[in-house]
Amino acid sequence: MDERTGCVLVGGGPGGVVLGHMLARAGVRVTLLESRGDFDRRFRGDSIAPAVLDHLDRLGLADPMLAELPHVRADRFVWSTPTRRYVLADYRGSSERFPFYALVPQASFLPWLVERSRPFGLDVRMGARFTALVRDDTGRVVGVDYSAGGERRRLLADLVVGSDGRNSKVRQLADVVATELNSSIDICWISVPRRDGDPALSGLELMSGAGYTLAVLGQGSGWQIGFTIVAGTFDRVRAAGVEPLREILRERTPWLGDRVDLLDDVNDLTLLPIRITRTDRWSEPGLLLIGDAAHVISPVGGNGINFAVADAAEAANRLAGPLTAERVAPAEVDAATAEVERVRRPMIDREQAFQVRVERATARRLASGSDPKPPLPLRLLTAIPGFARFSGRRAARAQAVPAPAPLILHGRTPGDRGAPSGPGGRAT
Ligand SMILES: Cc1cc2nc3c(=O)[nH]c(=O)nc-3n(C[C@H](O)[C@H](O)[C@H](O)COP(=O)(O)OP(=O)(O)OC[C@H]3O[C@@H](n4cnc5c(N)ncnc54)[C@H](O)[C@@H]3O)c2cc1C
Numbered sequence: 001m002d003e004r005t006g007c008v009l010v011g012g013g014p015g016g017v018v019l020g021h022m023l024a025r026a027g028v029r030v031t032l033l034e035s036r037g038d039f040d041r042r043f044r045g046d047s048i049a050p051a052v053l054d055h056l057d058r059l060g061l062a063d064p065m066l067a068e069l070p071h072v073r074a075d076r077f078v079w080s081t082p083t084r085r086y087v088l089a090d091y092r093g094s095s096e097r098f099p100f101y102a103l104v105p106q107a108s109f110l111p112w113l114v115e116r117s118r119p120f121g122l123d124v125r126m127g128a129r130f131t132a133l134v135r136d137d138t139g140r141v142v143g144v145d146y147s148a149g150g151e152r153r154r155l156l157a158d159l160v161v162g163s164d165g166r167n168s169k170v171r172q173l174a175d176v177v178a179t180e181l182n183s184s185i186d187i188c189w190i191s192v193p194r195r196d197g198d199p200a201l202s203g204l205e206l207m208s209g210a211g212y213t214l215a216v217l218g219q220g221s222g223w224q225i226g227f228t229i230v231a232g233t234f235d236r237v238r239a240a241g242v243e244p245l246r247e248i249l250r251e252r253t254p255w256l257g258d259r260v261d262l263l264d265d266v267n268d269l270t271l272l273p274i275r276i277t278r279t280d281r282w283s284e285p286g287l288l289l290i291g292d293a294a295h296v297i298s299p300v301g302g303n304g305i306n307f308a309v310a311d312a313a314e315a316a317n318r319l320a321g322p323l324t325a326e327r328v329a330p331a332e333v334d335a336a337t338a339e340v341e342r343v344r345r346p347m348i349d350r351e352q353a354f355q356v357r358v359e360r361a362t363a364r365r366l367a368s369g370s371d372p373k374p375p376l377p378l379r380l381l382t383a384i385p386g387f388a389r390f391s392g393r394r395a396a397r398a399q400a401v402p403a404p405a406p407l408i409l410h411g412r413t414p415g416d417r418g419a420p421s422g423p424g425g426r427a428t
Contacts, residue, residue, distance in 0.1 A: 005031040005123070006323050008144055008157040010130040011164030012039065014106065015291030015308035017113050019161060022059070022316035024120035026407045028323040031155060033128040033146050035164075039110040043189040043224065043270050045304030046105050047074070047204065047217070050091055052309050053098035055401035058409070061116065062098060069108045070220030074203030075100040076388070081373045082209050082252075088374065090388035094396035103203055103219050106305070128153075130164065133173050133287070140330065141174070141286030158328045159319065159337070161288050163308075166275060168293035174284060181276040181356050183298055184363035186234060187215070187226040188245075188269040192259045194222050199255055204302065207252045211369040213362060214252060215299075223256075225249070226299075228372075230363050231274065238266050245269075274298045274359070276352050282345070283337035285330065290315055290340070295348045300355045303399065307348060310401045315340045317405040324407065347398060 007023055009016045012034035020032045048056075056062040077089040092099045114124050127148055134143035134154060143156035162170025171178060203218030215226035227245055229237055237245075242263050249260045262268075277296035282289045291308030318336040322328065365372035373379070381387045 002143070002154045002156050004156045005029045006157060006328075007031075007159045007161060007319070008033065008155050009161045009163055010144060010146075010170050011035075011162065011168075011291075011293065012110060012114070012124065012126075013163060013165055013291060013308060014045075014110070014305045015293075015312045016161070016163030017110050017117070018309045019163065019290065019312035019316055020122045020124070021113055021117040021120070022313065022404060022408050023320060023323065024117055024122040025059075025409075025411060026316070026320035026324055026405075027411060028320060029121065029123075031123045031125065031157070033130055033144070033155075034124065034126050035129040037127045039114075040107050042105075042107065042191070043272065044106045045299065045302065045306075046103050046109075046219065046224075047302040047305065048102045048104055048109075048309075049303070049306045049396070049399045050095035050098050050100065051396050051399040051401050052306050053102060054095050055309065055313055055404075057097060058404055061113070064116075065104070065109070065112065066102060069104050069112055071102045071104040072203045072218035072220065073100040073102060074218060076202040077204045077206075077392075078202045079206040079208065079374050081207075081371055086374055086379060086382045087388040088378065088382065089392040089395055091392040091396070093389045094392045101204060101302070103217060105219060108220075130169055133160065133170070135286075139285070141284065158286075158323055158330075159288065159333050160286060161290060161315070162293040163290050163312075164293050166277070166292040166296040168289065170287070171279065171289055171293050174287055174289075176282075176289065177280040179278045179280075181278060181352060183274040183276050183356070184231050184359040185228050185298075185366070186231050186274050187228055187272045187299065188234070188237065189224060189226050189272060190263055190268055190270070191219070191222045191224045192256060192262055194218075195259075197255075198223075208372050209248070209252060210371055211366060212248050213366065213372050214248065216253065225253075226272075227269075228362065228366065230366050234271050237269070242266050242268075272299070276355055276359075278349070278352060282341040283334070285334050288315060288319075288337040288340060294341075295345075295352065297348070297352060298355045298359060300358050301351065301395075303351065306399045307351070310399065311340065311344055313401045313404065314344055316408055317402055320405055320407045351398065 006029035132145040205216040213228040217224040290311035322332040
């Protein structure tokens with residue numbers, strides 16, 4: 001007999017783990033398949049926005065997370081040229097309790113949330129690689145095949161969610177059409193340790209100069225530094241070697257001192273080919289895509305993790321009821337998945353269009369060797385008092401996450417099948 005669950009999530013990134021947590025709290029039987037054996041990932045979207053912290057707070061998770069996980073708090077997004085510092089956004093007015101971004105590495109956030117989800121019954125299978133969609137006679141998706149420990153297995157479910165990231169195999173096998181919007185830049189990342197006496201940078205800084213842009217992100221015990229390059233020119237960067245990059249670091253981050261020498265081999269650079277991908281649909285009967293699987297966005301704006309969490313929250317709210325019904329009605333599940341796309345898509349489309357514009361302008365300036373400083377209208381706006389706070393609140397609106405449905409916050413009512421219990425629940 002094939003194994004059966006309520007909802008199978010393929011992929012344990014921020015989208016999959018947050019959705020798994022929320023559905024499990026509502027009492028849905030959830031199985032999460034993650035192909036990797038651990039969550040030890042580097043150089044990912046780690047900047048958790050104020051609106052997402054508020055969301056985690058409503059689930060009773062923000063305070064324990066900030067207390068238990070090393071992180072950096074960034075309350076401003078700053079772009080500095082060699083001569084000026086522009087505060088492009090100030091987040092101090094964007095949340096009452098959490099007026100800052102928390103830079104928490106996914107490598108610590110994901111296992112932490114998984115542990116907090118197990119008491120609600122979330123079944124997480126590591127080293128479990130999705131291989132195929134299972135369909136019934138009508139073509140409806142009714143489960144998945146996966147391999148784990150050298151064995152092939154089948155898991156049937158009322159709903160399959162593809163949260164398997166930018167190269168989503170679920171998306172591919174569902175014949176969803178994915179269109180690349182042709183990103184114009186790529187990023188090469190390095191990380192260096194933090195030391196006492198390092199300057200109090202915001203944690204979310206962009207530094208530009210003639211022919212370069214550096215992202216300098218504060219993280220728990222280190223600095224994550226990204227060199228922006230024109231898309232497809234990594235071979236040229238490799239051929240030039242590390243010295244030009246070290247030169248830029250010596251000029252713009254002299255406080256790193258001898259840590260610049262840690263970049264001594266071009267292979268120390270981790271290339272992130274930036275992609276902006278739009279899909280023709282996020283769902284079909286029995287199937288939903290969320291996060292990067294549904295829409296790859298670029299790191300411009302630092303929203304990869306935030307949008308994946310917002311998709312997950314929207315999906316959990318709409319699916320918790322249909323998936324906990326005594327008899328699950330496929331039509332209700334499908335109506336809910338279609339609603340997730342209807343509600344989330346316009347904001348994602350706007351963000352992707354904005355990213356394409358910003359990246360094209362940056363790439364033009366990089367290629368011409370000029371300073372890719374903020375465009376003139378933006379430089380003028382930053383001179384207006386209150387602009388940075390306005391822009392921080394505007395960003396918060398784009399990142400808004402819907403409040404968790406009562407079923408998720410309070411679980412099933414006693415007498416249903418026993419209310420779920422476990423840590424992370426908020427007093428009702
Ligand atoms: C190398 C890299 C660097 C990034 N840097 C930044 C950044 O600096 N700023 C930013 O905002 N965003 C960045 N992003 C994007 C950001 O990390 C993502 O937008 C965010 O993590 C999306 O979350 P997700 O849950 O949708 O997918 P992901 O976080 O990509 O998670 C997908 C998960 O699915 C698993 N998986 C894949 N295939 C299978 C399968 N067949 N079976 C089972 N599991 C599978 C993967 O192992 C992974 O754990 C980066 C992404 C990458 C890949």
